[in-house]
Amino acid sequence: MSIEVGSKLQGKVTGITNFGAFVELEKGTTGLVHISEVADNYVKDINEHLTVGEEIKVKVINVEKDGKIGLSIKKAKDRPMRQRNTRERTENFESKINRFLKDSEDRLASLKKHTESRRGGRGAKRG
Numbered sequence: 001m002s003i004e005v006g007s008k009l010q011g012k013v014t015g016i017t018n019f020g021a022f023v024e025l026e027k028g029t030t031g032l033v034h035i036s037e038v039a040d041n042y043v044k045d046i047n048e049h050l051t052v053g054e055e056i057k058v059k060v061i062n063v064e065k066d067g068k069i070g071l072s073i074k075k076a077k078d079r080p081m082r083q084r085n086t087r088e089r090t091e092n093f094e095s096k097i098n099r100f101l102k103d104s105e106d107r108l109a110s111l112k113k114h115t116e117s118r119r120g121g122r123g124a125k126r127g
Contacts, residue, residue, distance in 0.1 A: 003029060003069060005060050008076050013054045021050050023058055023071055031069030033058060038073050 003009070003025060011023035011031070020034040038049050050056070059076035063069050 003031075003060055003063060005063055008057060008059050011056055011058050011071070013050050013052050013056060016046055016050060016052060018046070021046060023056065025058075025069070029069065031058070031060070031071040033071045033073055037061070037071065037075065040074050 009025050011025045013021050014024045014030065015022040018035075020032050021038070023031050023033055025031055035043050035046050038046060043049060056073060057076045058071040058073055061070045061072045061075060
């Protein structure tokens, strides 16, 4: 089996660094799971998630021309995709837009208030 982008493979953790973990795949090839690809949530200490010698399932996310292999643990997990209907997606999008607009207006008002107070109020002449 060749190592291709998108394939899911079994591997063994051979080394852990502060930026990720090295995983030995088939035929002695090694890839790197970056710390951002270990779990769905923020990973502060990779040692809390992985140990050297541990067997893990990984997904190949990229293969560089120089032979470097990028791996992901979180993308290797089989998750059922939840289907949302169009109306639900639209309502979700509209609520995000409305929240964004309100936050933007609040920030703009705060900025105007702060700027005017530094100039001495409305109509103040600059010297």
